[in-house]
Amino acid sequence: MSLAAARIAPDGTAGAGPVTLKASDHAPSPLDLPEDVQFQLGQFKHLLGELQKALQAAAAQAPSPADIAAIPEPLDRARLCMCIAKAVNSLHHVYLRAYGRDPFAPATAGGVAVGRQELDRIRQYDKKLARAVHDADLRASRPVLSLDVAAASRFIDAAIPDLSEQQRRDLKRAAQAAEAKRGGPDHRKGKKPRPQEALVQDLDQERIAALQQRQQEDGDEGQGQDLVAEGAEEQAEAKDAAGKARSSNGSRSRMTGPIYLQNYANRFSKYFTIKEIVSC
Known part of the structure; x- marks a missing residue:
């Protein structure tokens, strides 16, 4: 006998009248979950929406293999490929965990057998890339000759x-x-001229000036040119002697100050003297 046929009064007695059942009386009640779980579910749905928007934007600007090959720097290409590999691996793990599967569990336990293997492979390539980037930065920091x-x-x-x-x-x-x-x-700080070099320059200038003055006084162009040429040869010989004197490290280390200048003046007087220059 149906409930509609049985007339039950509000006080529980029969014959009180028909009772009408609503559709909501048969609807299942919502699952009673703790508040923290409901909050986490709501946050998960929000994050899924954000992830979907980010994936759509990334898919719209995804580089093609030709675009990757067009990158001139090998390290930049390797970085881009590594970022793509990490993103794909992370999305695969998120997909498996969203369906309640552990990507690191063995295949016999309902997991994916290649989850751990793929992650280890990506980590290995990541270490190689980091080492290559470090070497490149180290080479760039070294001074270029x-x-x-x-x-x-x-x-x-x-x-x-x-x-x-x-x-x-x-x-x-x-x-x-x-x-x-x-x-x-x-603009680097210049070295101070050595005493012997300064002496050579002064004597050379005085010698050339004296020869030119003699040329003007004599009035003989041919003789003046010979004197100038002779002075140039003596100047070259004096520089050669000065270079040999500088190359002798032992004598240079033992003589310093006025003694060294006197020794160099004695060497230089082999070719001409200051008195000759003054007298001419």
Whole structure:
């Protein structure tokens, strides 16, 4: 007998009248979950929505294999490929865990057998990439060796005194071009001239000035040119002797100050003396 046929009164007695059942009376009641679980479920749904938006944006701008191959730097290509591999592996793990499966569990326990293997492989390549990036940064931090053209030109000019005027102009032009390319003159702290070098320069200038003065007084152009040429040869010989004196480390280390200058003056007086220059 149905409940509609049985007339039950509100006080429980029969014959009180028909009772109408609503559809909501048969609907199952919602699952009663703790509040913290409900909060976590709501947060999970929100994060899924954010993840879906991010994946759609990434899929719209995903690089093709041709785009990856067009990257000139090998390290940049390796970084991009590593990021893609990490993202795909993480999404696969999230997918499995969302369905209640452990990606690290063995296949017999309902897991994926290659989960741990793929993660170890990615970690291995990540270590190789990190080591390559570290080596590249270390190479970039090291000072790069470069040739100082101006210093090389001065060295050649001093080592070879019998250079022609054209060769000297070429060396000077190369030094100026190197300084202009470097962004200006070299601002490094210059070395102080050695006493013997200063003495050679002073004596050379006095000798040349005296020869020119003698040329003007004599009025003989041919004789003056010979004297100038003779002075230039003596100047070259004096520089050669000065270079040999500088190369002797033992004698230079034993003589310092006025004694060294006197010794050098004695060597230089072999070619000409200051009295000769003054007298002429």
